[in-house]
Amino acid sequence: MTGNGSRPGTGSTPGASSVWDVNLRRHLQHAGRRFELDVRFASAARRLVLFGPSGAGKTQTLRMIAGLGTPDAGHVRVAGRTLFDRTAGIDVPARKRGMAYLFQDYALFPHLTVAQNIAFGVQRGWLNAAREPRHEAVDRWLRTFELTAVARQYPEQLSGGQRQRTALARALVAQPRALLLDEPFVALDPALRARLRDELADLQAELAIPLLIITHDEADLRRFGDEAFELADGSIAGQRRRTDTRTDLGSEVRPVRGSETGPACGRDRATQTRAAA
C-alpha cells in the first residue's frame, strides 16, 4: 500500500533520527468480534505515549511491536532497527527483538522467586536459576528497586508496588533496546501511582532507553508524553506534542493528516462491534 520510504501521518517528524517508526495493519477476529487495526505513527521522542480508551487497539499494537503478534502488513522499526517488514520479508522473533515488555498485570512467573524472576532475562539454557542466583546484574537491580529483602519470596507474597518493580527489574536486566509498557500503573492503588511514575521517569532518564507507554490515564500522558498519539477504534486519531515541558498537553490536540485517509468503513465496523460488546 505505502512505499517503503513513506511515513504517513507525521510529516513534521525527521525520518532519519526516528526512534519509533510503526506502520501496521491487522485484521482481528475474536469470538465473533471483528476489528480493523491500522496504526501508523513515527516519532523521534524518547518518551512516547499511545493513549486512548480500552478497546482502541493499544495493547494489540504494543504486542505487535514486541513480536507477540504478526501484522498482516506494514513495518516496525525501533531505534533504526527493522523488526518487521512485510514487503522485505523481515520478522524478527520476539526473543531476538531486545524489547522489554511490561505486561499490564506484570506476568511474573508464579513458580519462581523474585530473584529467579529477575534472573530469567539473563539466565541462559533450559533450566531456571537457582533459588539464590549469583548474577551481579540481578543483585544490582534488587538493590536499585529495594527488593533485596523480598528476593526469596514468591510473586503472590508481594505488594503491588513490589510486583511492578520486580517486573521492571526483570525486563531491564537484559539491557533492552527499548521499553514497552502496557498500562503500567493500572494495577496499583492511586497513592502509589504517583510515586512509581516518578521512579519510572527517573529511571528512564538515567538509562536513556526509548520508552513507549500505552495508557488511558491522563496523568501518565502528562508525565511521559514528550509526544503522544491518540488511538481510537483501531487507528491514530490525533497527535499531541510537548513544546514546553510545563505545558499541559491536554490543550493541544490536532488531527493527524493520515487519519483522514484511514479506512472509514473499518472504523464504523469497530464502533458497531464495540456497541455490541
Added chain:
Amino acid sequence: MEGAWIPLLLTLKVAAWATVLNMVAGIGLGLLLARLRFPGRDLLDAVLTLPMVLPPTVLGYYLLVLIGRNGPIGAWLQTQFGINLVFTWQGAVIAATVVAFPLVFKSARAAFEAVDPEFEQAARVLGRSEPAVFFRVTLPLAWRGIMAGLLLAFARASGEFGATLMVAGSLPGRTQTLSIAVYEAVQAGQDALANFLVLVASVTCVAVLLAAGWIAPGRVAGRIAGSR
C-alpha cells in the same frame, strides 16, 4: 508367604515402567493436543481416551491382535529383532501402559491448557528459545496437574488385571502380578495366601499415597481426592 514378594516386586516393576513410558507419551501428546489445532483433533482425543472406557479384556484382545505373533507389530518385532512380547513381563508393561495412558494424557492436556499463555509470551520477550520456554515456564506451571495424573496412572497400572491377563497371562514368577496372584490364590482356595497378598497390596497403596503427599505436600493428594 514368601511367594507374595515376587508378585509385589513384579507389580512395582511393571507399574514403574508403565508410568515412565506414560510420562513421555502422555506429556507429549497432551501438549500436542493442547496447543495445536488440526483437523481430526477431537477424533484423536477420543481414540487416545478410549482405553479408559473400553473393558480391559477388550483392550487386551486388541493388543493381542496387534502384538501377537501373527499381529502386524508382533510379526515385525519377531522378524526384525527376534522379540516376542506375549507372555512376558514386557508384555505386561505394554498392557499396563495402554490402560493407564488416558489418565496421564487427560491430566497433562488439561494442565497445559490451564497455563496462561502470557507467561510463555513474557519468557519469549525475555529472550528465551522455545525449548527453554517449555522447560522453564510451561512444564513447571503444568507440573502439579501432570504429577496427579502420573500418580493415578501408577495406581491404575499396579492394579491392572484384565488386559495384563490377556497379553501376559499368569505365569508365576514371570508375569503373575499382585492382582492376578490374588485371583489365582482365591481360585485355588489358598485363603491364607490371598489374605496376605491383599494386605500387601493395601499397604503398598497407602505407602504410595503417603509418598505422594511427601513429594508434593497437600497438593497432589488433595487433587486426587478433590477437584480433578
